[in-house]
Amino acid sequence: MRPAVASWPSATNVEAVMIALNTTVAAFAVGLVASAGIFAILLVTLTTDRQLWPPGEKTRAYYLHWTLVWLFNGSLVTVAVLDWNAWLLPRPGTLFAGVVLAVVGTAVFLRSASVMRSAEMTGVTGELYTGGPYAYSRNPQYVGMIVGIVGAALLVNSVWVAVLAAAHIGWVVLLPRAEEPHLRAAYGEAYEQYTARVPRFVGDHTVRMLIAD
Structure with a gap:
């Protein structure tokens, strides 16, 4: 019986891997640049007299902020798909924890968003909400986003996604601090x-x- 001979990856397979890697790196870079832009908007608001967030109305700052947010979201999804389960976190524990946190975070976010009008959720001045989920936290939508992104990072199990998730948490933590003087x-x-x-x-x-509930 002849011994098995190791086969080298075909040129096509190598090319496919390189394309996926290059796309992942490019998407990751877009996410970092978008995060840097959001951080810049928030830091200008926090350290100067210019109120870029919340804009209060649909100004250029409004459209810039949401363009950056959607660029970030698109890059996060792209990296998650291309780099799925490529890290060293133990399975299936992180998979289960990720699903639970992602579901809980999404549920909290959607419940909080359902109370507000879409304009108020996107930074346009509206009413002050203090009931429902806003009786537990002044920013339950941001709590849901943080819990959800941690869950997504555990679920995807990618170091690239973990870095983007950390950046996301950083600017979500700054959002209410920028909003409070306006409120x-x-x-x-x-x-x-x-x-x-x-x-x-x-x-x-x-x-x-x-507990009271």
Whole structure:
């Protein structure tokens, strides 16, 4: 019986791998650039007198912000598909944890979004919401986004996605800090009382409310 001879990958297979790798790197780079742009918008708002976020109305800053967000989302999905399960996180534990966190985060985000009008969710001035999920957290939609992106990173099991997820969490944490001066100016004492009662993300108040339910 003749010994098995190892076969080298065909030129076609190597070419396909290189194309996938190059596409992954390109998509990852787009995500990083989009994140850098969002960080820049938020830092300008936080450190200067220019209010780029929230814009309050559909200005150029509004369209720039959402263009960057959609570029980031597109890059994240592309990298997730091309680099699926390429890291070293143990399975199936991270797969299960990722699914649970992604589902919970998405549910929290969608429930929070259902309370607001689409304009208010996208940075256009509207009403102050303090009921429903907003009685537990001032920013339940952002809590859902953070939980969901952590779940997605565990589910996909990709170092590229993990880096993009970390960048995403970074600017989501900054979003409410950029929004709060605008909300104080718009809603005055009602917003001050709300901030004194309900945490920015989660806290003791959130836990007590959940236990009471």
